[in-house]
Structure formats: structure tokens, C-alpha cells
Amino acid sequence: MNKLPMAHTNTPRHMPESTWLAGPNWSRTRFGEIPKYQGGLHHIAPDTYAWLVPNGSWGETNLGLIDCGGASVMIDTGWDLQCTREMLDTCAELTRRSPIDTVINTHADGDHCWGNQLFKDRPIIATHACIHQMHHMQPRSLHALCQGGALLRHIPVGGIGKFGHYMREMFRPYDFRPVVITDPNQGFSVQKNLTVNGVDIVITEVGPGHTDGDAVVHVPSRRVAYAGDIMFVGVTPVMWSGPIEKLIAGLEFLLKLDVDVIVPGHGPLATHSDVQDVLDYWHFVHEAIQARFRAGLHPTEAAREVVFSPSFQQAPWAKWDSPERLVTSAHTLYRHWGEPASNLPGKLGTMNLMRQQAMLAFELPQATPLVMRGRRA
Numbered sequence: 001m002n003k004l005p006m007a008h009t010n011t012p013r014h015m016p017e018s019t020w021l022a023g024p025n026w027s028r029t030r031f032g033e034i035p036k037y038q039g040g041l042h043h044i045a046p047d048t049y050a051w052l053v054p055n056g057s058w059g060e061t062n063l064g065l066i067d068c069g070g071a072s073v074m075i076d077t078g079w080d081l082q083c084t085r086e087m088l089d090t091c092a093e094l095t096r097r098s099p100i101d102t103v104i105n106t107h108a109d110g111d112h113c114w115g116n117q118l119f120k121d122r123p124i125i126a127t128h129a130c131i132h133q134m135h136h137m138q139p140r141s142l143h144a145l146c147q148g149g150a151l152l153r154h155i156p157v158g159g160i161g162k163f164g165h166y167m168r169e170m171f172r173p174y175d176f177r178p179v180v181i182t183d184p185n186q187g188f189s190v191q192k193n194l195t196v197n198g199v200d201i202v203i204t205e206v207g208p209g210h211t212d213g214d215a216v217v218h219v220p221s222r223r224v225a226y227a228g229d230i231m232f233v234g235v236t237p238v239m240w241s242g243p244i245e246k247l248i249a250g251l252e253f254l255l256k257l258d259v260d261v262i263v264p265g266h267g268p269l270a271t272h273s274d275v276q277d278v279l280d281y282w283h284f285v286h287e288a289i290q291a292r293f294r295a296g297l298h299p300t301e302a303a304r305e306v307v308f309s310p311s312f313q314q315a316p317w318a319k320w321d322s323p324e325r326l327v328t329s330a331h332t333l334y335r336h337w338g339e340p341a342s343n344l345p346g347k348l349g350t351m352n353l354m355r356q357q358a359m360l361a362f363e364l365p366q367a368t369p370l371v372m373r374g375r376r377a
Ligand SMILES: [Zn+2]
Pocket: 059, 061, 109, 111, 112, 229, 265, 266
């Protein structure tokens, strides 16, 4: 429970005020990187908490807890049971006073809801679109990819080895075997207002964008919003679903909220200026990829060309974690422009995107986490 020495960052950014309360003493992140900010339980507003997991890479997912005096509301659960329990153990004293009585899932990505089975007897709230997408990935498939990756990485053909390595390293910190996907049992569309012991919580559907059913959780009296994965800090955002106009509208909605603290899905606590940074990224990406779409480039080649362009390399997002995710976002943009670039259906298509992301990651000497390319930090 000691405070960690902070890694030096070149560009100091304004972080909202918060108090670190407790957490494991992570001297390295799950991917072996030096933590860029303090992980664990942070007090971010009166009786309002964020569980931050540096550096916000794959499954290093932030969770939330709102203490409503005798009952708490939890925002999202972790990618596996051990991640979720790690947070619950740290909050044990708090949740003894105010037991978790409701869970909200911001979207259907496993790293935000695969701990749901620990709350299966309680209300779990999500958008209908989120619930519809809950089974788009299976824990056993990710486990198989992690296991198979260890073998595939020795195959030096067609990016298979890089794909194998990428899958192995990015899933390795997690144990998906005991996960049973547990669907939210209270769906809503557009907006849901929840009042727990007099504390108003407003859940607004902002998707589709990052996924089909993204939602933002706003606690007006605490001046806090939990943004889910439409908002990342220091980490490259990704658009699985789109359209980009809707994703941008979701970020503009966040920008207008009268709050002091925004808890992103991944990365350190955010302010409105961080939201503006993510908006700038999407506007840049939109324009840069569209120009290459018009020039007839394949989406993967468009993403590659943009990542290596001087205007990308000089922008703040060149240093964000996992820049290779632009491959997936480019494919989503093309799909909305009427050009599905992959003929592979569903999960096979996703795997093919991961293979192409892996190939790009191996070309980027600065990209973090370093372990995705077999290097140690
Ligand atoms: Zn996430």
C-alpha cells in the first residue's frame, strides 16, 4: 500500500484533484511497463471513487464506485474475476458500510463486464444495444488465442507469427477460463435515471460509436462522469462500431457536462481538455483516412500511411499507447463509407484485423506496451 514513485512524463498535464486511498503496490503494469500514474482506489469527489489501472492498456480498465450512503453503485466490472476481486478487496471496508446494490455496464467489451458474474443476484444496468452485443466475444476464444498464440508466434508467414505473439502477450495477464458472461438484467434506451438513497445518477446512451451500446454515467451532485471507452487518456481510442459522427457527438456530450472529473475507460483521470484531445484525434483521423479512401487505398494501408505521416508523428497521439488500433478504426470508417474491406465474417474478420494491427505494431519502434513486440520495458 505504498505510494509509487511516478514515472517522468515529458508533457505534464493537468489532472483533476483526487486523493489516492489504497491499492496494490504495482511497481510495474500488467504488461511490465513503468506506471505513469498511481493505480488503485482514488477518492475523486465526496463519497465518489475511481479504481485506476495504469497505464490503461488492454484490460487495464478503470472502474467506478458511487457511495450513496448505505448502498453503492458500481460502474463496470473487470476483464476477469481476479481483476474485479482485486478492486472489491481494496474497497471492502467501504462496501461493508455501503454494499454494492447496483452495477452499471458502460458497454459490452469484456474488460468492462466479464466480472458481472460476481453480481448476478443484483440489478445490472446497460443499454439494450450493449446487452445485444454481450456475447460477441467468448472468454474461451480469448483463452484459446492466448494459448494458441504461444505456438503461432513461431510461424514466420503472413504476419501469423506477429499475430500469435500479440495475442499471447496482450491476453497473458488474464484468466478467462472461469468467466461466465452474465448479461445485464435491466436494459434501457436513450436515458435512464436512477436514484439511490437520494443520489441521482443519469445514464445516457451515446452509442453506437466505440461499440454498439456505449453509455455515459453522470452523477450531477458529485460533479463526476464515468465515460466508458468513448474516452481514453494517453491511450489510442478505437472505433469498433461507429459511425464516427456519433462517436464525436458522444464526446461533445461529455464536453458539455458540468463536471470536475471525468473517469475515462482507460488512462488517468480526465478533464474537459482531455476530451478535446480525443476529439482532435478523431477529427484528424476522419480527414486523413477519408483522403486515402478517396485515393483508393486499402484501409490497412491507409492506417499505415497515416501513422507514418509527419502530421501524425508530430501530434500528441503519436505517443499514446497502442497506436496500431488505427487499423481497426480505419476499417470501421470504410465500412460506413460503403466499402467493407474484409470479406471475412464476424469473429474471423476481427481476428484478421488483430493480425493487421500486430503487423503494424511490429513496425512502430516507440509503440507501447513494448511487450506486444517482444520487448521488455
Ligand atoms: Zn475497455
